[in-house]
Amino acid sequence: MTAAIKVAGLVKQYRQARALDGVDLEIRQGEFFGLLGPNGAGKTTLINILAGLARPTQGSAHVMGFDVARDYAQSRRALGVVPQELVYDPFFTAREVLRVQSGYFGIRDNDDWIEHVLHNLGLTPHADKNMRALSGGMKRRVLVAQALVHKPPVIVLDEPTAGVDVDLRQTLWQFIRSLNEEGHTVVLTTHYLEEAETLCERIAMLKQGRLVALDSTRNLLARRHDHQARFRLDGEPPAALGLKRGQGICWQYGFKEYVELENLMAGLRAEGIKVLEMQLIEPDLEDVFTEIIQNA
Amino acid sequence: MTGFTTLLYKELLRFWKVAFQTILAPVVTAMLYLLIFSHVLEERVQVYPGVSYTTFLVPGLIMMSMLQNAFANSSSSLIQSKITGNIVFVLVAPLSYLEFFSAYLLAAVIRGMVVGIGVGLVTVWFTDLPLMHPFWLLAFTMLSTGILAALGIVAGMWAEKFDQLAAFQNFLIMPLTFLSGVFYSIHSLPPFWQATSHWNPVFYMIDGFRWGFFGHADVAPALSLLVVGVCFVAISGFTLLLLKRGYKLRH
Numbered sequence: 149m150t151a152a153i154k155v156a157g158l159v160k161q162y163r164q165a166r167a168l169d170g171v172d173l174e175i176r177q178g179e180f181f182g183l184l185g186p187n188g189a190g191k192t193t194l195i196n197i198l199a200g201l202a203r204p205t206q207g208s209a210h211v212m213g214f215d216v217a218r219d220y221a222q223s224r225r226a227l228g229v230v231p232q233e234l235v236y237d238p239f240f241t242a243r244e245v246l247r248v249q250s251g252y253f254g255i256r257d258n259d260d261w262i263e264h265v266l267h268n269l270g271l272t273p274h275a276d277k278n279m280r281a282l283s284g285g286m287k288r289r290v291l292v293a294q295a296l297v298h299k300p301p302v303i304v305l306d307e308p309t310a311g312v313d314v315d316l317r318q319t320l321w322q323f324i325r326s327l328n329e330e331g332h333t334v335v336l337t338t339h340y341l342e343e344a345e346t347l348c349e350r351i352a353m354l355k356q357g358r359l360v361a362l363d364s365t366r367n368l369l370a371r372r373h374d375h376q377a378r379f380r381l382d383g384e385p386p387a388a389l390g391l392k393r394g395q396g397i398c399w400q401y402g403f404k405e406y407v408e409l410e411n412l413m414a415g416l417r418a419e420g421i422k423v424l425e426m427q428l429i430e431p432d433l434e435d436v437f438t439e440i441i442q443n444a
Numbered sequence: 445m446t447g448f449t450t451l452l453y454k455e456l457l458r459f460w461k462v463a464f465q466t467i468l469a470p471v472v473t474a475m476l477y478l479l480i481f482s483h484v485l486e487e488r489v490q491v492y493p494g495v496s497y498t499t500f501l502v503p504g505l506i507m508m509s510m511l512q513n514a515f516a517n518s519s520s521s522l523i524q525s526k527i528t529g530n531i532v533f534v535l536v537a538p539l540s541y542l543e544f545f546s547a548y549l550l551a552a553v554i555r556g557m558v559v560g561i562g563v564g565l566v567t568v569w570f571t572d573l574p575l576m577h578p579f580w581l582l583a584f585t586m587l588s589t590g591i592l593a594a595l596g597i598v599a600g601m602w603a604e605k606f607d608q609l610a611a612f613q614n615f616l617i618m619p620l621t622f623l624s625g626v627f628y629s630i631h632s633l634p635p636f637w638q639a640t641s642h643w644n645p646v647f648y649m650i651d652g653f654r655w656g657f658f659g660h661a662d663v664a665p666a667l668s669l670l671v672v673g674v675c676f677v678a679i680s681g682f683t684l685l686l687l688k689r690g691y692k693l694r695h
């Protein structure tokens with residue numbers, strides 16, 4: 149099957165910055181894919197190249213098998229992008245904006261689908277208000293709706309939940325998930341790692357324009373096979389037990405097998421130290437992310 | 445709707461929604477010019493035999509208003525979209541650069557014509573304007589507003605800030621339109637300025653347009669039409685080239 153997105157040897161050199169430095173990436177149809185990386189890593193640049201908003205210095209990019217430069221009309225029909233910036237046209241109402249956007253894609257009589265999208269994003273009561281009169285969260289919803297007017301098989305969301313209320317996040321993810329279940333490919337960049345962790349099947353991490361990790365979310369999480377326990381004790385344990393001082397009055401202990409925990413407890417009892425509190429910490433994407441980005 | 449008709453519709457709606465500024469204001473400005481200049485000069489100047497100064501002035505004013513508004517429409521629409529960022533909605537759509545060009549061009553031409561008709565209608569109260577060659581008038585109107593509309597697209601693409609656009613307008617468009625014989629016949633100028641005026645394409649737009657009304661002109665209308673036509677083709681070609689490259693629109 150054709151890849152939903154395929155980029156090869158992608159380089160983008162701006163006057164000063166090298167935004168992308170040779171990226172190869174393939175995203176399968178139907179995937180829910182996360183694109184992570186610190187600020188300035190090149191995520192938006194990659195998305196802009198897919199959308200035809202920027203042109204690569206080297207390399208190629210395809211959406212649903214269509215070259216973004218040569219077959220731009222087909223590749224743009226296949227792609228819906230929610231831009232990172234909160235942009236809007238102050239001359240129109242939300243509904244007008246969606247009708248106009250449909251027209252740009254050559255779609256007539258799109259009202260049924262427009263109503264469906266408005267409804268699912270909780271926009272129906274605001275549909276006839278001028279864009280200027282909408283709150284930031286509502287404007288963001290219209291941006292999402294605009295990216296969906298032509299029912300694109302591939303949907304790309306560039307930090308759609310940055311600075312957005314919980315309500316929108318929930319509404320948005322519910323709708324995007326249902327689209328994904330219907331077969332749409334979804335690519336997401338976000339700063340909220342728990343969002344990526346719960347939503348995305350596969351994750352790519354970018355740093356300074358290079359791909360530093362690409363794996364399933366489960367494998368990435370498994371990389372941090374260490375467990376951590378945090379203790380509050382009523383005395384100072386001897387260094388031999390391997391406890392490290394954590395934040396404040398806490399002690400931390402890293403281990404691979406739970407048996408090690410038993411040995412530690414036995415050691416503490418032998419020293420006459422009581423455990424006042426104990427907490428197990430499971431690795432999350434945040435740790436993995438920090439580790440990969442730091443070591444890359 | 446196709447992509448082109450939608451973009452055209454959006455561009456028309458954009459100026460129509462603020463018609464007070466985009467149509468009424470320029471008509472009022474043209475009126476003021478007419479009142480002041482005709483009041484001061486009516487008795488003193490006669491450019492063509494049997495044509496009063498006010499009557500002489502009207503076609504030039506109509507053309508000047510059309511040119512300025514055609515330019516203003518495409519340039520300000522583009523720069524606003526660029527600065528607010530909503531240009532991306534057009535850029536992510538599967539529109540060809542030819543569709544993009546035609547829609548912005550045609551909307552600007554229509555804005556110019558609507559303003560021109562507005563000025564024309566109001567001046568009916570001041571003077572009796574003959575209408576000798578309506579098809580020539582139409583040809584000069586379309587080509588001339590087309591040139592300024594295309595220039596507006598170029599300026600809108602090039603400018604990154606409003607003051608850069610204002611500079612383009614003040615140092616290029618305004619001098620060219622004012623120094624083109626709107627208010628006088630170039631035959632009344634010293635030889636040097638007469639010769640210089642022949643290098644100004646706007647001179648031919650206004651001279652040819654005036655011929656359409658009176659059947660009188662400074663140069664042969666066919667020559668004017670040729671100059672204006674060639675300019676239109678050249679600036680359109682140049683604009684299309686920039687758009688194809690995505691000049692300052694697609695990084």
Ligand SMILES: Nc1ncnc2c1ncn2[C@@H]1O[C@H](COP(=O)(O)OP(=O)(O)O)[C@@H](O)[C@H]1O
Nearest residue numbers: 162165167186187188189190191192193194695
């Ligand atoms: N239009 C541009 N002109 C110049 N440099 C740019 C432009 N867009 C992005 N950059 C640079 O490219 C790098 C990657 O930026 P970006 O793709 O926005 O990163 P991210 O979205 O991951 O935060 C940054 O160093 C940024 O400054």
Ligand SMILES: [Mg+2]
Nearest residue numbers: 191192193232
């Ligand atoms: Mg970004």
